Amino acid sequence: xxxxxxxxxxxxxxxxxxxxxxxxxxxxxxxxxxxxxxxxxxxxxxxxxxxxxxxxxxxxxxxxxxxxxxxxxxxxxxxxxxxxxxxxxxxxxxxxxxxxxxxxxxxxxxxxxxxxxxxxxxxxxxxxxxxxxxxxxxxxxxxxxxxxxxxxxxxxxxxxxxxxxxxxxxxxxxxx
Numbered sequence: 001x002x003x004x005x006x007x008x009x010x011x012x013x014x015x016x017x018x019x020x021x022x023x024x025x026x027x028x029x030x031x032x033x034x035x036x037x038x039x040x041x042x043x044x045x046x047x048x049x050x051x052x053x054x055x056x057x058x059x060x061x062x063x064x065x066x067x068x069x070x071x072x073x074x075x076x077x078x079x080x081x082x083x084x085x086x087x088x089x090x091x092x093x094x095x096x097x098x099x100x101x102x103x104x105x106x107x108x109x110x111x112x113x114x115x116x117x118x119x120x121x122x123x124x125x126x127x128x129x130x131x132x133x134x135x136x137x138x139x140x141x142x143x144x145x146x147x148x149x150x151x152x153x154x155x156x157x158x159x160x161x162x163x164x165x166x167x168x169x170x171x172x173x174x175x176x
Contacts, residue, residue, distance in 0.1 A: 054126040113170050
């Protein structure tokens with residue numbers, strides 16, 4: 001999923017910088033230029049390092065939980081749920097009942113969207129902390145106390161929008 005999520009993150013970077021820059025201006029009482037500078041530094045660090053490091057950690061956990069990455073399959077609702085949550089970092093193909101082949105069947109399109117929605121939660125947490133740390137280093141002393149508040153509210157706004165779009169896509173695109 002890193003190959004799907006990370007490029008999209010880079011495509012969304014400029015709108016995210018603008019939205020989070022606006023929020024920085026309002027919360028931190030900075031000039032527009034200074035707000036965009038802080039938002040740009042924080043979001044580049046978060047996108048460049050936070051997402052792949054978090055994905056790698058989640059993938060390692062997935063390998064431990066799934067005994068080397070074995071797919072759960074689509075036999076029941078609980079298997080479907082496990083396939084897009086526990087296996088969100090690396091969607092594993094599964095064996096259809098009565099088949100020797102490993103496949104995604106007709107499920108891959110909604111699985112990618114649901115896994116991206118699942119990954120948005122740990123990516124959000126990582127982004128809040130990464131952007132907080134960058135902002136804290138970038139801001140003057142009198143603005144540092146508000147850095148965590150800015151990072152939390154800014155990421156709630158941007159990740160909230162993305163998660164909302166993904167949730168609609170899961171529901172809209174789920175095969176009936």
